[in-house]
Amino acid sequence: DAGVTQSPTHLIKTRGQQVTLRCSPKSGHDTVSWYQQALGQGPQFIFQYYEEEERQRGNFPDRFSGHQFPNYSSELNVNALLLGDSALYLCASSLNRREDSYEQYFGPGTRLTVT
Amino acid sequence: AQTVTQSQPEMSVQEAETVTLSCTYDTSESNYYLFWYKQPPSRQMILVIRQEAYKQQNATENRFSVNFQKAAKSFSLKISDSQLGDTAMYFCAFWVSYIPTFGRGTSLIVHP
Numbered sequence: 001d002a003g004v005t006q007s008p009t010h011l012i013k014t015r016g017q018q019v020t021l022r023c024s025p026k027s028g029h030d031t032v033s034w035y036q037q038a039l040g041q042g043p044q045f046i047f048q049y050y051e052e053e054e055r056q057r058g059n060f061p062d063r064f065s066g067h068q069f070p071n072y073s074s075e076l077n078v079n080a081l082l083l084g085d086s087a088l089y090l091c092a093s094s095l096n097r098r099e100d101s102y103e104q105y106f107g108p109g110t111r112l113t114v115t
Numbered sequence: 116a117q118t119v120t121q122s123q124p125e126m127s128v129q130e131a132e133t134v135t136l137s138c139t140y141d142t143s144e145s146n147y148y149l150f151w152y153k154q155p156p157s158r159q160m161i162l163v164i165r166q167e168a169y170k171q172q173n174a175t176e177n178r179f180s181v182n183f184q185k186a187a188k189s190f191s192l193k194i195s196d197s198q199l200g201d202t203a204m205y206f207c208a209f210w211v212s213y214i215p216t217f218g219r220g221t222s223l224i225v226h227p
Contacts, residue, residue, distance in 0.1 A: 109159075
């Protein structure tokens with residue numbers, strides 16, 4: 001049973017560029033959430049996708065956008081990169097049933113460095 | 116706004132001993148979920164234990180148990196019989212309406 005996978009593992013970008021991160025959820029899961037984890041901090045919720053729609057969003061600017069595909073995989077896009085966007089980006093998947101939707105399985109993350 | 120506070124940035128414990136990690140939160144909501152996550156040095160976050168706010172009974176998962184004090188808005192994690200593999204960052208998280216808030220984490224080191 002494949003767990004949550006993310007690609008790429010590491011990424012180096014320059015300020016002002018755009019980046020796309022990818023996530024495949026755990027088999028059977030239909031909901032994907034994205035988090036930003038700065039060094040030494042806890043994860044911060046960016047947004048959650050269910051049925052190809054953004055269901056909830058945290059306090060992040062519009063430069064952060066996402067997409068969910070019919071196979072439940074998801075992408076996180078960040079435009080106009082800033083140095084402060086350097087972080088570990090975590091994807092988590094869950095099943096959209098009342099008691100299960102809060103039980104998330106996390107991927108290994110993508111380490112983004114902006115120079 | 117929801118907040119989660121983990122007041123212990125670092126903790127250490129001897130193997131086989133018991134350690135308690137603290138977490139407090141602030142919310143005006145009455146229906147929510149609380150979680151403890153473990154993030155080992157390899158960085159993949161793992162769910163340790165969950166507690167529904169409407170349940171009075173404290174959750175237990177093997178060596179891990181919580182002390183949930185709803186009136187005090189406190190949710191501590193007790194690890195019994197600590198093992199070397201428990202060395203990790205531990206995050207307390209609070210969920211309301213599908214929006215999670217995480218604490219800043221406690222780094223736990225288990226010494227042999």
